[in-house]
Amino acid sequence: MDERKERFNRVQLRDSKQQEMLVGSTTPFLKDAWRRFTKNKGALVGLIAIGLIFLFALIGPYINEHAYNVLDKIHINLPPRVPFLEKLGIFNGSEGKYNPYIEKGFTNDYFWFGTDVLGRDLWDRVWMGTRISFYIAMVAVGIDMVIGIGYGMVSGFFGGKVDMVMQRIVEILSGIPNLVVVTLFVLVLKPGMISIILALMITGWISMSRVVRSQVLKMKEHEFILAAKTLGASSFVILFKELLPNIIGQIIVMTMFSIPNAIFYESFLAFIGLGLQPPLASLGVLIADGYRAMITHPHLVIFPTVVLSVLMLSFNLIADGLRDAFDPKMKGF
Amino acid sequence: SPAKEDTEQVLRIAKDNDVSSLDTNVATDGLSFEVIKTFTEGLMEYDAEGNIVPGVALDYEVSADGTVYTFNLRDDAKWSNGDPVTAADFVFSWRRLVDPALATEYSYMAEGIMIKNATAVIKGEKPLTDLGVAALDETTFQVTLDAAVPYFIQLMTFPVFHPLNEAFVTAKGDAYAKSADALISNGPWVVTEWTEGTKIRVEKNDTYWNADAIKLDAIEFLIIKDYQTAALQFENGEVDMAKISADLVDRYKDEDFFETKKLGYTWYVAPNQLVAELQNENLRLALATSFDKSFITDSILHDGSNVADYIVPIGLATGPDGKDFRDGAKTFLSFDAAKALEYWNAAKAELGVDTLTLELLVDDAADTKAVSEFLQTEWQTNLPGLTVTIQVQPKKNRLQLMRDGTYQLGLTRWGPDYADPFTYLGDLFQTGVNYNYGRFSDAEYDALVQSTAPGGSLSTDAAARWVALHEAEAVLLEQAGILPTWQSGEAMLVNPDVSGYEFHVVGQPSYRNVVKK
Amino acid sequence: MTKFIAKRILLSLATLFVILFILFLLLQFMPGSPFNDEKLTAAQQAVLMAKYGLDKPFFIRFWIYLQNVVLRGDFGISYAIKKDMLVSGIVIARLGTSIRIGLQALLLGVSLGVLFGVISGSKRNTWMDSMATVAAVIGVSIPSYVLALVLSFVLGYKFRIFSITYQVDQPLWSSILPTIALSFFVMAQTTRFLRTELIEVLSSDYVKLVDAKGVARPKVILRHGLRNAMISVITILGPLTVNLMTGSLVVERVYGIPGIGSLLVEGIQVNDYNVIIMIAFVYSALYIFVNLIVDILYGVIDPRIRVAKGG
Amino acid sequence: MKENRILEVNHLDLSFRLGSEVNHVIRDVSFHLNQGETLAIVGESGSGKSVTTKAILGMIDENGFLGKGEILFRSSQKGKDDEIVDLTKKDKKYMQKNVRGSRIAIIFQDPMTSLDPTMTIGKQIMESMLEHKKVASKKEAMAKTIQLLDLVGIEQPEKRVKQYPHQLSGGMRQRVVIAIALACEPDVLIADEPTTALDVTIQSQILELIKDLQKKTGVSIIFITHDLGVVANVADRVAVMYAGKIVEEGLAAEIYYDPRHPYTWGLLSSIPSLDGQDEEIYSIPGTPPNLINPPKGDAFAYRSEYALEIDFEEQPPMFQISDTHFAASWLLHPSAPKVDMPVVLAKRIAAFNERRSQE
């Protein structure tokens, strides 16, 4: 050991950076959450998948020479056929033992996802449908945000009689079979986007309001809310400036869950014939239509289902990832 | 048990619908009638070729003016409880049909065939006993009409006019026809099982007078609403007959068990003449001729449907000459894009517009939705400047909207009630009738049709009447009062071992001669 | 406890009343009538409306209906689906099937869900966890009708293992496919929720203490982890159960099941008011009942709640 | 291992993976526990007290891993010679079967969250007895449970066994937790801040209880706390921990009346003196270091008024002061300048000594 005397000199208290060691990480919450989120492989895959699907929804319909709404009286009910891939024995345009492209002499035609009974290109229809499904997703998010959050916050924060009445209303709303209400909307207001949106509005927000309410109930006992009260903050300020930012994580997670629900709901409506007006077609409509020919022309149902399922899967994965990311208790180290 | 199955001849039929009632007077839908037909028998029945043959009646006489029919009933006809089938059973049934207390929907049939006092009785203005029916004795049943009805006999096959066992019906009271054991049979089979939403089974009725001619021991109507499930069940050998939707035809069209049959429905687009633009004949003609009907029948539906360039369907009615109404009749409004464009240009000039937007109202059924999309594109491409939007509504709503006249173009269909062109031409398009959704109105047409109506000037002159009906159709279609589109067919999967089933364009299928190997 | 239940039941009855009223009101706005068959004339429609008392003013009709329901348990007759038959007869005939298949699916779904949930929650971030999670997410991502048809195509048609359609005389055997189809979603939801909850519970202090007691891991997970995690899983199972028991239109249609899901849709399509109201009523009653059960179950599982409610 | 020692931790190193970083939280820690004694480990939050004890039980979180070091445990079996096992070499299964609960038991800090809310306390106490087959039947387990509850001072134990945790007050719950720990008559009891969450009156009761139990059962105790008052009450020996190291170790009296490490000085000084109301209380400046990048030399140097240059370069070794007293501070090196402990502390110790000499 180096025993030089001067090493044992006393030194002044060092005001070094070490003095002020930060406790906890220095990254802000959202960044931290993002870091945790990106660590989650599933969520990342989901995000990428959604990105790709979104991209295709934007450009998909334009990257081949077909169009989503043009009838073709000749090329009807064709199975998928893709150049190059056909050489591998898949996507070669055959349906069982039968290959209509060869039988009917469409040797130069390629429909990547095949065509439907009206000879429309399924590739284009699927991506147009995806657009609509995204659109519905946006609407669902909007509804969740506005009604669900507002309702849940008010109900949870004010508690007491207000809560009691509001929860009764929710109970009644959930007690009425959705279908009755939806059908009514569709019948009274004509089927279409507006009706679907209104239908979503009736009950689509309930689970969000539940989550928000329980979060608010939990949060409102926190001391920082009391502190805000002692500083004279109004209920409005406390709700929107203090509570809301703190439950935003949960809200985002819940939103992610409500997106697939909305998309699904629309496809259910399509199945019972209360969907969009033709020739508009969401993924749900395509699946519902394709479903009827599933054992005849499976491609009609497979492609939209795959896209829908991947979309749902991705949103769910993202939602799971976000939930983990926003919940420090769950942190995957 | 399987052993019994082997020796038993059971025909299993998949049905996409459920029965709504097995009460002969109350039922309204096709399947209900089909099932009712298996366990009841009317005065007259159809044979395999669609000819009217005696049922419970041995024969009948008509008065010279065609208003009094006297039926002689066979004396060996029995109810399944052993009671004989008598003229009183018909009187009871027919009175029950028009009983205002029961308010049956099909009471209008009694008015339609102009039974004496029917209208007043239905309205409750006259007692039931005033209805023009009488049991002259046990086996003689007499009907008095207000006027000659050319298709009267033919309607005697219709289930609402079948007999009812008064004692049995009264004993069961409210419970009558609500379950298998509250039913009684005078037909080839008797209902033994009726499970809500699943299945109806009828078994051979040994008391039926012609029981020996019946080969099938039982028929099961299985309610399978999904066509694909029914088809898979058929492939699995679980059912012998299954209707399939157009979507499935491609899968089966080359199989030997695939069959199509023609139905009596004609689909047409009814332009609403309350809409100013649609009063323009050229526009209607343009719309009527600008879409390729054969694509609809051959590519979208491919279920045996055929292009309809007419309104009275093929196979509906046989004329006095013994030929089908359509045989040698004219066709109208065939697809002709070039001609359509001329009409369209004329219409635009007359209307003083360059562009036009119309809305097409359709059902939410899969087929009609696809057809509507096709129509939309065809119209928009062949008639440049025309924009067509589609409104899909559940059927009940579509009907309501059309009845109210609050629509523009509506795709609709009509099913015949009896085998006479009048069921189309008379009931649908006269000025002011109920089902004249498009408010078509033409004096010449009305006059022609009136002359062929029951009690009309030609009602007893069959040949002249036939000519008038042909002329009426021409008047209607030459101005495109409606836009005929296709005549329905139905695609079916039928077990090749099964033979002898009979379908009729009008009326219910019959299983009397079915044999299953 | 009994007092609590009595209070809840009273409250439920009030809720049910409101729901009934709202339903009645909604149907009032439904366009068309049960009698707009294409062949009916306006005069005939009027006769039929009068026959069934549908021409009376709204409140009187509601009052009469309420009396019939409360005093006689009479939910009226069907106008279209089964003409003139008692709605209660039709609905009850079908309800049994729906509830049974629903409960079967619930049982299967929850069992598998608990199995997968426990696996993935206790073996977090292993391949087993990933598998279970993926299975769960896929379970909620495929439309049920596609799933149902694929099942019947593969298992019923290709391999002929199960009956494709529901058979009344073989209720258990022929309901295997629909049970599987319905259970998927339940399984998936249970797995997902249980996983989250279990992870949280397993990292709690009390589970750590149990660990420190030297209790074997499986016992720790089952006895302490699962029990506590189930408390919140039950919340989501409540509404799910109701949806299952009231039948799924889609699965009913694919498998030809006479259930009330398809009956409701049909009722709505043909304006068969009494059918709609009774099914809706049953749905609401079940919903309220199941929630009551859930609340009681809470108490059974979580003694904190039991005592707080003064049981 | 010496005869009278039951547990010996030698050069233990332990780290946690935190994303891409490694948090080196236990750094070369050595201490031992004698049969029947109470060793208190003190130190501020995050210094590694709990992690050390969890390491002994083999219950480190998934992201933690051991470096070098051994944990020797004397496992006495009836009729056989004592066996000494290195717990770091044993797998989870072994620990669960042979050590946790049965030989070494632990009491956690928070009685409110340490009990399963859905299980009666009776069952929770019986659980480990049954698991480790210490009793023949459930009935016997129940009888023993009631005895235990009685032992930890819960009245009407027959009634209490059927109750749920939320029906008990905090103090009672902590007693239950203690009863659970004692259920299998362990050789070693680790009490990780067993009274921090309780208020003073209950705290003093629990402390009395633990001491009482030790007298009765002879169990050896590791007592973790950061309350120096509590330590004074219970400990035979004290180990002071700072930033993942033991910085001073000795008999209780040695630590209180003759502290040598500047950190120990700081700790002792920050307790308000009983008389001088007007002076400021001494407070240790700054915050503990982040152990993701542990400082090169003495981790306390940055907060110490007594830091030497060498403190920033090299870690001090353990200097022996007496047979039982050790401290890791360069100030104890012969070459180090003589420094005096803070005046407040010196005054207080003087007062103690004065009183001690009076007695």
Added chain:
Amino acid sequence: MSANVLLEVKHLSQFFRIDRHTTIRAVDDVSFHINEGETFSVVGESGSGKSTLGRTLIRIYDAHSGSVNFMGKEIGGKLNSDSRKFLRKNMQMIFQDPMASLNPRKKVLDAVAFGLDINHLSGDKDERLRKVVKVLKSVGLSEDHLTRYPHQFSGGQRQRIGVARALIMEPRFIICDEIISALDVSIQAQVINLMRRLQKEHGLTYMFIAHDLSMVRYLSDRVAVMHLGHIVEMGTVEDIYEHPLHPYTKSLLSAIPHPDPDAEKDRKRFVYLKGGVDYNIGTIRQLSDTHSILATDEEFSRWQQNDYSLFLK
């Protein structure tokens, strides 16, 4: 007492109705006053109603009954907007858990300026910043910290932010609800020193809620001992610590652990026997100008004769 009375509380009660059968009498008929510039401490076991008392004073809860006079204004009953504003400005509270009492999503700047913002006192941006920086400096934090989030601070620093948030309103009176119990030993001292310094600099009055009796002794002028919602004994530090009379006070004091192994070895502890005293029938008795106690005649005379056999073990 010559000092000015800042706060006078008379017969204050706060009940919580749990359900029809249970009402918790968290604060039950307490009366006391606090002098300007002093530190008044409230001690007692967990659940004795200390926090509820503080929260009722600052009007997080509305009092069940009783009157509160603060700086000459009655603030016990319904508040109009003026008196509410007055209260918000002059009375502030600091909470126990430094992490929980700060909004985790708010930067220090906004957290501290919150009171100003709400009451529209912040002025323009510069002024707001200046005020915040000034107050941060006075609690020993610097400008560098303005943009950080609470979780990026140590416990002691967080508690300082809480202090700064209250101080920026320039209150006269601060209620400190167990502000050090969640902190580490070495940090407790930092916060206490800070509070004392601020008191001197600004002439603040504190109501200090705590259960650490040695700290209370160190920093208080007067102490009230609460038990089951009642103030059972109240007096100067010396009264309470040197001449306790109430058995509950005695048991509390006997429970304080001292950092002195030898002394601890032979400490005698008293356990207070619950149920020995019914507070509802006792009345307040003055032992001296400053020292009062809640007791019945009989209890009082027994205790004065040092007969605690019924009350302590």
